[in-house]
Amino acid sequence: MVAFSIPAWTVVAGLVNGLGYGLLALGLVLIYRSNRVLNFAHGQLGVTSAVLLSKLVVDLGINYWPALVFVLIVAAVIGAGTELILRRLFDRPRLLVMVATIGLSQVLFLLTLAPFIRPKTAASAYPLPFHSGFTIGNGLAAHHFTGADVLTLIVAPLAALALAVFFARSPHGLAMRAMAENADSARLAGVWVRRTSTLAWVIAALLSAVTAILAAPAKGNGFVEVLGPDLLLRALAAALIGAMTSLPIAFAAGIGIGVFEQVMAWNVHSDPALQTIMFAVLIAALLVRVRGLRTGARDEERSSWRFGVAGRMAGAGGVEALRRQVGWAGVALAIGAAAVLPALVSQGRAFLLSRIFVFAVIAVSITVLTGWAGQLSLGHFGLVAVGAIVASRLAPHWPLPLVLMVAGLMSAAVAILVGLPALRIKGLYLAVSTLAFALLMQTAVLNTPCWKSPLFGFHACTGLPDPASQYIARPSIFGISLVSERAFAWFALAVLVVVLGIVRVWRDHGLARAFVAVRENEIGAAAMGIRVARTKLLAFALSGFLAGVAGVCFALVTQRFKADAFSASQSILVVSMVIIGGLGSVQGAVLGAVYLIGLPAAFGSGVTTQFATSGIGLLVFILYLPGGLAAVLTKLGDAVTGFLASPSEDVLPAADIVEVVTS
């Protein structure tokens, strides 16, 4: 390791990146201030405009400046339209709105694929108003800055300045703050809430478009992923350092993070180590800032999902028993069908069935953590990865049931570590820290077979033995070979059924009602003697155990996999599953997996169909069917019960309870 140094060019390069983070952070803070939403679609809001700019200038030969004006108008329209869609959700739990923005970002991504937006010649360079750059240093140490970098250095500060002037000179800044604190009071005080909210989203979309246009040249024309999760996380860290409220601090923090990252990259020479450092920065920002964030934002911490209230049969005993029988019959029917299916379909389709069963296990593990305990995890594939690592190292040598147990326990231990911040960080911020954890697993841990400490010569082998491409032969279980896809599908189904049985026991026989109680009313549960910290960590541990078990199956289904298979987008996909299925419902989680893995496969797998089913599915279900597929199932069960029940058994009227008690 060389001595620590800070060459001038690293600072300038860091400044270029940092200005981008700062602009993104401004947009995140703006939306948070006006709607109390962490906007995961923020990056994607402006990407459509950036893609369209390339189409107009390169494909159609339109002059840069009028094209720029046009795409900024497009961004404003997208911003206003987004607000119009999300407005329906403003009285719902904030976590749910955040998940809705994830769905929205996927839909916006689909928009960039449309032929009237996407440029035909993907290989050509991204348009720039000028190309003159400059060079710092000479000889081998020289570093060239392109016209795109110059553009960023000029435009980003101007954009931030324009925003500052807008807030200083117009009454909208104050109106936005008032609205965020209490929309109803603001409305009574004369703030036109809808217009103010729309304005915030339009400004955010414009900021996003500027960011995307500035960032696009450096990425070539493959900029649909320009604003991926790693970029978003850096912007989030900056926004959090600004306590999600201060625009100047967030912008400055973005620049600081950019410079810090470049300087560290120059000195550390190792991407995993750099990612670990950036993760530490984010967690530190969260822990330091969390106190400031919690004051005045009490509502968002009461994360009751408020699902499943409607459509319950609160009837006489006979009907209730019949309804339960109908439910069991349905479950038996579904499991029976799933057991017969692998024998009927081709080997390829059996592979698909295995994938559905494995994803169903992961979705069920999210149901335990998010649906019951209310802790939103956007990094569940980090825990699945732990299981996969255990499988890759142990499956060839140990009997499979033992591997499953060990993987589950390891994953549970890691989950407890991930859950520790949950004792201090809540809701949205916990979700951010779990996302950061998943990114850390993907970029640092999986990619690094063994860590060694430079000072102590200490070795720790935590990653995949061969991160580039791992092959695992499927072992046998109880003397039965799992090599054929059919056999493996049955094995995966067996794991799923056992998991469903365990989860049923947790919910009906004691463990999980404390999870729900702590989610619904932490203070009340604590006053009744429930140990809140223990309960939350237990939820993480149980969920982690299931994720680890699923991780072994996940590794054995694909057999050949890379670290990329555990990306943040996979984590988001499984969260989409439980929301589409109906948050908190175990059957729903399974249905969600069938929908999100099975349906895209029916139309030919690919990112496009994946995003179409999950993105549009998320929005439709959150907006119009909050109970998810499980609610549909419940209604179906009620209808069957109603059909079977004799009409004489009617529902008891609700009586005034106090009279009953005191008489």
Next chain:
Amino acid sequence: MTGRAARLVIDDVRVSFGGVRALDGVSFAVEPGQIVGLIGPNGSGKTTLLDVVSGQLRPSSGRIVLDDEDLVDYLPADRSATGLVRSFQDCRLYPELSVEETVMVAFDGRRRTGVLSTTLRLPGARRAEAEKRDKVDGLLSSLGLTRFRRHQVAELSTGTRRVVDLACILAAEPRLLLLDEPTAGIAQREAEAFGPLLRRLHAVTGATILLVEHDVPLTVALCDRLVVMEAGRVVSAGPPQDVLEDPAAIAAYLGASHEALARSGAAATT
């Protein structure tokens, strides 16, 4: 299920929010088995004091002593284990749990549920769960809640929720009970029924009770002693009739007290 009534000593408790002194040296004792009413205008620190006693809020100085134990360093769940139980003004409970499950949670707080034994459905865990269920069944039927057992708490009226809250309190076997405005948000007719109900609660549990209540007639009729607070201080304390005539109490809270006295007299004889 009678527990031994506890003695509560609140000793020079101080709490500041920023520059505001929410509690400014509050001291009083609640003797075992007594019902003590805490009254005072809004913002005088009544709920803040309950929060300090039950552990939701840490005082900047002062002691909370239950019998001989100083509770200040205890977490809420640990205080609950000493027999200190409180109800909340909003009586929120757990909206998405059923009535039965809600009361089960109160038992969970008393007796830890084993992870492995529950997952494997070992006989011990089955028996513990069955015992809890029996106790819950008994409680629900004695409070007339049996028909609501599978209803979600969110579906209940505020009055019914308060009765479910009582069930939870009974399940927790209190030695000291803190009640924060149990009649808030329910109809007058239901509120009147609460006097006899609270008396029964006191008789059944045998617990010491500290009651925050705005309904002066109800408080006077129920309590052995009254404590009047204003601006974070105790301004008057003593038997109800003495406090009602104390000029300091009248100035702080009771106002032109003749009307209140007349009403409380009427209520006390019912």
